[in-house]
Amino acid sequence: MDDRRSRARALVAGALEAVEAELAAPRNALRPEELGAARETLREYLAGIDSGALPPRRERGEGLGKMIVDAWPFDLPLGALVLRAERAWRNA
Numbered sequence: 393m394d395d396r397r398s399r400a401r402a403l404v405a406g407a408l409e410a411v412e413a414e415l416a417a418p419r420n421a422l423r424p425e426e427l428g429a430a431r432e433t434l435r436e437y438l439a440g441i442d443s444g445a446l447p448p449r450r451e452r453g454e455g456l457g458k459m460i461v462d463a464w465p466f467d468l469p470l471g472a473l474v475l476r477a478e479r480a481w482r483n484a
Contacts, residue, residue: 400484401441407477408434410470426463430456430474437481452482
């Protein structure tokens with residue numbers, strides 16, 4: 393696995409852990425449906441990285457980014473963590 397993919401894997405895994413922790417013990421006023429969607433998407437990203445089955449870069453969307461920007465508080469550290477992970481996945 394090259395450096396970009398390794399970095400993306402680490403960021404996605406960290407974001408997934410943080411989302412699961414938020415689901416287990418909510419500390420922020422986030423909707424469980426949004427957190428669940430983030431968890432599932434991050435799991436898909438991680439599976440794609442691990443299997444090497446990533447879609448072409450042009451086809452990698454920004455669904456989490458749009459959801460976070462539209463619905464989550466601007467200064468929420470969890471949002472920034474998920475955004476960094478999605479960006480790394482898009483560039484892996």
